[in-house]
Amino acid sequence: MLATKHSCDLVVIGGGATGVGVVRDAAMRGLSAILVERVDLAQGTTGRYHGLLHSGGRYVVSDPHSATECAEENAILKRIHPDAVECTGGLFVAVDGDDEDYPARFIAGATETGVPFEEIAVAEALRREPRLNPSIFSAIAVEDGTVDGWRMVWGAAESAVAYGAKVLTYHRVTGIEVRDGAVAGVVCHADKLDQDVHIECRAVVNAAGPWAGKIAELAGERDVEVVPGRGIMIAMNHRLVNSVVNRLVYPADGDILVPVHTVSIIGTTDVRAEDPDHLVVERDEVQQMLDSGEALIPGFRKARALHVWAGARPLLKDRRVSADDTRHMSRKMSAVTHDVRGLVTVAGGKLTTYRLMAERVVDTVCEILGEERECRTAQEPVASGRNYEVTHRLDGVERAKKADHGLPDSDPVICECELVTRSMITDLLERQPDATFDDLRRQLRIGMGPCQGGFCASRTAGIAHEAGCWSAAQATELLRLFLKNRWSGIFPILNGAQAREASLDDWIYRCMYDMDSLPVTPLPAGAELVSATRFPAREMAGSPQPGGSCASGAAPAEEEPAAHAASAAPGRPQAAAPQASSATPSVSGKEASR
Structure with missing residues (x-):
């Protein structure tokens, strides 16, 4: 052409x-x-991070220059992006075993860098966040927030x-x-x-x-x-905290818990990645994140882990540290x-x-x-319809109730986890007729709640087909790809309730819908360009595999390990009938971000 x-x-x-x-x-x-x-x-x-709007507190000791920049931009972004920022506030807390001298260093650093903070009583921190570890001995409030990137x-x-x-x-x-x-x-x-x-x-x-x-x-x-600095994050099934909670320590792995929309995200690791198109999630990193969450929130491991993913930070090579030490690169x-x-x-x-x-x-x-033109982005807000409210999607619930009774002005809820209504989907498809499932996920959060698309994905595909955006065969193939991408982020943390959910999803799509027999059509160019995470077989002992089982190799200690998982949904690794197996699985998956 x-x-x-x-x-x-x-x-x-x-x-x-x-x-x-x-x-x-x-x-x-x-x-x-x-x-x-x-x-x-x-x-x-941008789409593969934990959603934290930094107050600057994380860097007051390790990177004072970045701390000052974060503090100044935190206030600006809250003003110019009111629809994308939730002003949760944040806490830095020290628990038993943490460096007892670090709180004083933090306060000195925050004072020097201009990062707003308030030292509060432990009792006040526990009042704000009752799930916090009661062994905390120091607490500092900061102006963290969360961002819908x-x-x-x-x-x-x-x-x-x-x-x-x-x-x-x-x-x-x-x-x-x-x-x-x-x-x-x-x-x-x-x-x-x-x-x-x-x-x-x-x-x-x-x-x-x-x-x-x-x-x-x-x-x-x-x-x-x-230098790509790889970090993994895990989304838990609900908001375990309503403020950003940070460990009051020198920046380390798994020391931030962030409430984002309906979930909480624990993160993150920081190691060098060789290829940002193929980011590996290691099994021991998953366990490290869960252990870190347990230190902040007792019982954290009993919560349901929904999804794991990896992202890559674009760091310029820092001559002060080794080429692989991305944690300490500026x-x-x-x-x-x-x-x-x-x-x-x-x-x-x-x-x-x-x-x-x-x-x-x-x-x-x-x-x-050779131009002289003044920047105005700090003064002019990005046009939006409303300020951010964590409950904003409840506005459509009354219309959904009307739909249950066949009343006019109804708008049925299609994704119960994220309260996505039919009109939200059709409005987006009207603006973007060539939207893929992944576009719908990023913009509406379809498939990002506890069901991970198990209940809402087929409904969404039907709506897109009715709207004339996808043919029946295209809808089927896009649905397959979406479920495959969701599955790859579930696979490394499959256990307990999540394993049972995966079995239910499999029954829905294989038994009720018989998806293996449905016709498909080649996807448009670019539709497959969504994967950036892979899970190496050598790290996945105890996970579903061809002819194998889902054992408890990566299971949280407090939960009963899943004895097995049913055969996977389309695009998933296959699992046979329950049987003992110690073989290392040969499966690797790719994931389209959380």
Whole structure:
């Protein structure tokens, strides 16, 4: 097919928080800008984190510069993203065995860096969060919050478009044109349309996160040393706390518990990843997270673990520490210019500082282009319909009750776990007729509650088919892929109630729906580009396998281990009838993020 051509001042490569922040800032300053993303927005690092809006407290001792930046941006994001931020507040608590000197170091660091805090009595901390370990001996309140990263990114993208920018998803960059030592254009392939796209431009911002090094190489630059720092997170089945709870220790693994929407997320580890497209979840890391949760919340292991996933932080190589020590690499943001004029690479930082990173990057771009334009992103809120409320979806429950009685103005609930109504699905499909299941999951949270899509996925597929967006065969194949991706995040933590849920889901889809016999059709290009996590067979002893069983190798000690799991849902590893087996499974799965 003939290539589509565009022309603009700036091309931004990468549709995470940083890239979207850059394109919004540039558009608000009057630059013509186009963002290109190989899959959907916020599908990489931004969509694979624990949802924490940092107060800065985590870094007051380990990284004071980042602490100050987080404290300042925390207040700004609460103001400009009211629909994406829940102001939960946060607690840093020290439990028996923790460093007794660290609280004093924390207070000194917070005072020096300007991070707001309040030292509170242990009794007050337990009043705020009754499930906390009663052995805590120190508690400090901070201004942490939680962020819906997808809502934040989509809001910023819509704002950028309103200012004249273009956002091109499922556009894979295949080349960067360099002419006379300067960038002259970007070449992409539109996977869903199967056509090439050529964009002439004066500057390129490489905001590809862990993939930034590969993008820079397309322009002949091989000096970008981005180290992917892999971390895993586990979603638990409900909000065990209503404030962010941090261990009052030097930053370590599994020391943050974050309430996000209807769940709590424990995280995270920090080790170097060789390939951000293939992030491994190790069995011992899962156990480490559960142990860490138990130290903060006694009985944590008795709660139901819903899903595990991994993400990769884009850290610039830090000469002060070894190449594999990502835990101690600085989180400081960097905007790197190159010998190729007009190319700027951004790395480091975190979602809390995405707006500030974008401001500094666009300042650099304006300097390169000889423009003087003022940044306004800290003053102008992203347009939204409402402030964030954790109960906002209850507004539709009355309409759902009317549906139960056949009354007018009804809007039945399709996903009971996340209170997603039929109109929410149809409205999104009207705006995005080519939306996939994964798009619906990210934007509406379908399949992210306790059932992990077991009950709501088939209903959603039917609605999309009725709306004329998917044929029957496409709906079946997209449903298969969705269930497969959900399963891969359940597989490493399958135990107890979750194993029983998996067996029920399998019965629904194999026995009731006979999905193995339903016709399918090839998926559109790009639909499979959602996987970034794999689970190595060598680490999965005790998990379902062909001809094997689901034993208790990774089971929480307090729960009765699952004796077996029924044969898996479409795309899942197969499990035969219950029988003893000690063989190591040869299964690996991929997961589309939580």
